[in-house]
Amino acid sequence: MMQSSDDDTDQTYGYFDDQNYEYVITTPYTPTPWINYLGSNEFYGIISNTAGGYCFDRDPKFRRLTRYRYNSVPLDSGGRYFYIRDENDFWSATGRPATTQLDQYSCRHGMGYSRFNASKNGIATQVTSFIPLDTKAEIHSLVVTNHTQSTKSIDVFSFIEWCLWNAEDDGANFQRNLSTAEVEIEGSTLYHKTEYRERRNHYGFYSVNRQLDGYDTNRESFLGPYRGFDRPEVVEKGQANNSFARGWSPIASHHLKLELAPGESQSLEFVLGYIEVSVDHKWHSKNVINKQPAKDMLTRFDSHEKVMDELGKLNRYWRTLLCKFSVETPDDKFNRAINIWNQYQNMVTFNLSRSASFYESGIGRGIGFRDSNQDTIGFVHMVPEKVRARILDLSSTQKFDGSAYHQYQPLTKKGNANIGGNFNDDPMWLVLSTTNYIKETGDFSILQEMVIYDGQEQATHDHFDHLLRAFMHVINNLGPHGLPLIGRADWNDCLNLNCFSDDPNESFQTTQVGASDVAESVMIAGQFVLYGQEFVDLCQQVGKIELANRSMKHIEKMRKTIEQHAWDGEWYLRAYDSRGKKIGSHKNSEGKIFIESQGFCAMAGIGLNDGKVEQALRSVDKHLATDFGIMLNQPAYSQYDKYLGEISSYPPGYKENAGIFCHNNPWIIIAETMLGHGEKAFEYYRKITPTYLQNRQTLLKTEPYVYCQMIAGKDAANPGEGKNSWLTGTAAWSYYAATQYILGIRPVYQGLSIAPCVLPSWKLIRVQREFRGAQYSIEIHNPHGLSSGKITLSIDGQPVEGNVISSSSFNGQHTVIATMV
Numbered sequence: 001m002m003q004s005s006d007d008d009t010d011q012t013y014g015y016f017d018d019q020n021y022e023y024v025i026t027t028p029y030t031p032t033p034w035i036n037y038l039g040s041n042e043f044y045g046i047i048s049n050t051a052g053g054y055c056f057d058r059d060p061k062f063r064r065l066t067r068y069r070y071n072s073v074p075l076d077s078g079g080r081y082f083y084i085r086d087e088n089d090f091w092s093a094t095g096r097p098a099t100t101q102l103d104q105y106s107c108r109h110g111m112g113y114s115r116f117n118a119s120k121n122g123i124a125t126q127v128t129s130f131i132p133l134d135t136k137a138e139i140h141s142l143v144v145t146n147h148t149q150s151t152k153s154i155d156v157f158s159f160i161e162w163c164l165w166n167a168e169d170d171g172a173n174f175q176r177n178l179s180t181a182e183v184e185i186e187g188s189t190l191y192h193k194t195e196y197r198e199r200r201n202h203y204g205f206y207s208v209n210r211q212l213d214g215y216d217t218n219r220e221s222f223l224g225p226y227r228g229f230d231r232p233e234v235v236e237k238g239q240a241n242n243s244f245a246r247g248w249s250p251i252a253s254h255h256l257k258l259e260l261a262p263g264e265s266q267s268l269e270f271v272l273g274y275i276e277v278s279v280d281h282k283w284h285s286k287n288v289i290n291k292q293p294a295k296d297m298l299t300r301f302d303s304h305e306k307v308m309d310e311l312g313k314l315n316r317y318w319r320t321l322l323c324k325f326s327v328e329t330p331d332d333k334f335n336r337a338i339n340i341w342n343q344y345q346n347m348v349t350f351n352l353s354r355s356a357s358f359y360e361s362g363i364g365r366g367i368g369f370r371d372s373n374q375d376t377i378g379f380v381h382m383v384p385e386k387v388r389a390r391i392l393d394l395s396s397t398q399k400f401d402g403s404a405y406h407q408y409q410p411l412t413k414k415g416n417a418n419i420g421g422n423f424n425d426d427p428m429w430l431v432l433s434t435t436n437y438i439k440e441t442g443d444f445s446i447l448q449e450m451v452i453y454d455g456q457e458q459a460t461h462d463h464f465d466h467l468l469r470a471f472m473h474v475i476n477n478l479g480p481h482g483l484p485l486i487g488r489a490d491w492n493d494c495l496n497l498n499c500f501s502d503d504p505n506e507s508f509q510t511t512q513v514g515a516s517d518v519a520e521s522v523m524i525a526g527q528f529v530l531y532g533q534e535f536v537d538l539c540q541q542v543g544k545i546e547l548a549n550r551s552m553k554h555i556e557k558m559r560k561t562i563e564q565h566a567w568d569g570e571w572y573l574r575a576y577d578s579r580g581k582k583i584g585s586h587k588n589s590e591g592k593i594f595i596e597s598q599g600f601c602a603m604a605g606i607g608l609n610d611g612k613v614e615q616a617l618r619s620v621d622k623h624l625a626t627d628f629g630i631m632l633n634q635p636a637y638s639q640y641d642k643y644l645g646e647i648s649s650y651p652p653g654y655k656e657n658a659g660i661f662c663h664n665n666p667w668i669i670i671a672e673t674m675l676g677h678g679e680k681a682f683e684y685y686r687k688i689t690p691t692y693l694q695n696r697q698t699l700l701k702t703e704p705y706v707y708c709q710m711i712a713g714k715d716a717a718n719p720g721e722g723k724n725s726w727l728t729g730t731a732a733w734s735y736y737a738a739t740q741y742i743l744g745i746r747p748v749y750q751g752l753s754i755a756p757c758v759l760p761s762w763k764l765i766r767v768q769r770e771f772r773g774a775q776y777s778i779e780i781h782n783p784h785g786l787s788s789g790k791i792t793l794s795i796d797g798q799p800v801e802g803n804v805i806s807s808s809s810f811n812g813q814h815t816v817i818a819t820m821v
């Protein structure tokens, strides 16, 4: 295995291994737990570099199998643990929770799997954890090898803690939960059936493919009184108690004794599975669960060969997915980001929205309307069918007036009433996701799909009608200046201009709905012009010319309104508050300039011809750019102001209050490419992209292989420190900016357009792109060292007019040469 050459970087905690598509973590004690995601469909696991985390089926609140303690002491408590006991010493095969110093440790996070290597006193272990394709189970394959000269007797103890009930209740309702646990034990399988006697038709199990030398299912019995996961009593004494849980805290722990000759390896295949049964087939006999589906599943994983075969399938699945778009530029870090890690993160954010990470507890938030629509733009080229289904699911939570539930729950796919709607940027994101989907696939039939409104069968119209209502919702909700009403908040959830909260017990997100509905958003205005134009283009594509013309008038009007009421002299205003006061103006003492309206007005091309975009971007550079990325606003708010809301609740430099909110940096990157500023666009890109941040991993703290939501801004205690890794719109937007605007390989209705805006030093770029059933090998030549400009194009040696690869070649393999001239 070769390690990629990364000599310019700090490798205190880890490094990339590109050959294997892995990030290699070299210590259990990373600054924060560095996690990976397992699973690609419905059943998911979150796994840290010491195997902390949990798994769940679809909904991490209602179908979480195992327990995880967020924000725990010590950090990262609860996971799939393996204690290895050799004579009187014991350690953890995944580096923690036992504190024994290992002779060797590494965790390799790969595409949908994690592998842990450890060794101590000549005994080496390897745990490979993954969720096989189309399977509702985590597999943990453990190989133990004796590298010593003598025969060794080794004890292995597995450990997981169950939580297959309402995960929110789990942290609150102890008077009930400590009395409900029930288990069954049969052979080497420990079944968890809490609440199964009543309304659950699902259970969990943890099994191993070898006869047990003991087991435990009761946590206190395994750990011993007042002990932590670091030194369970059972492990210390070297013998399981065969405890049987009734109430209290149910766990599953297998005890296996291995005899290993010198040089010998033995493998154990652990399966942590989830089973759903029909009501009619719940029981085998009175109070005995129907175990047949679990047994059937177990036959798929009862040998090391079978398990490795499944891992091979998963690896091939990922290689195929990542081949759909790959690039070779002179910059390895760019290639690594585009070819591997950014796409990987795109899949994860698409699957999970903002529900379950180490910072999103999996109980509060479901699938976000705005978030999930945006996530599709980084994922649609990978699995377009899933994007199609997701768009239609989102569409079905739209309300009849075009607004939307802000979130829906993954199990029911019904809008979440607690959060409700009124986030007025929500509707237009549906236009982005849908038009981007059609441009990728050419599949206009999505527009004819019949979709309910607000989850109600009687209100069914085609999906196109949903887009029209989204568009009209903006028009029907304009404020005093003719700009869109912001509602509870626009993209910036913390700019709460219509509630005025003095009560610390209120949530800014949900409180005082309708206390005022006057404040207006320039960000939504820009968004409306941008995606409104997309809507008009779409109308033209489907022959709705009259509607296109009518809609265009609204857009023109909005454009004028912005020019008239939203230009502050050197940049775009951010909003008007409930009292008609400007937000994001040089006249304000704090919060003079905001990034969102610059990004959206610029991307919409408002003021492109009269220098306003140029000027706005210069202002961004001057006031908001830092070495670590572009801040959201400046100067930071130093005091709480109820007319601003949550934004002013954060100390300066954090989150929406002048943090570097990475999600909106790509908006500026795209805007820079629209002006042909390849170097500037690239400079902003590399500041936030993890593959460039290896030498900053200590400061960053979060995983240096994925984007995090926020990097602390210049006013913070530690500028450059990251927070909230993994589930962020930054992933999709960075990928979209890098592929469609920097590389400029952009799907359009007619085909694939090529309009790069790159570093002048990039003389040759090679791209492999699967598109509408064809495979394109694209070479972009830049002989004159340009950033952007005109392109001459040839396909399979034939010159082509313009810069679009069109439908005449939508199958087979093609060679495309684009030359920047």
Ligand code: BGC
Pocket: 493, 494, 509, 646, 655, 656
């Ligand atoms: C965070 C936002 C987030 C919102 C919604 C706020 O506390 O600062 O980033 O979008 O909560 O949950």
Ligand code: NOJ
Pocket: 354, 368, 370, 371, 490, 491, 492, 493, 494, 656
């Ligand atoms: C995170 C939320 O998930 C997203 O919806 C929002 O746009 C940003 N925070 C900014 O507030």
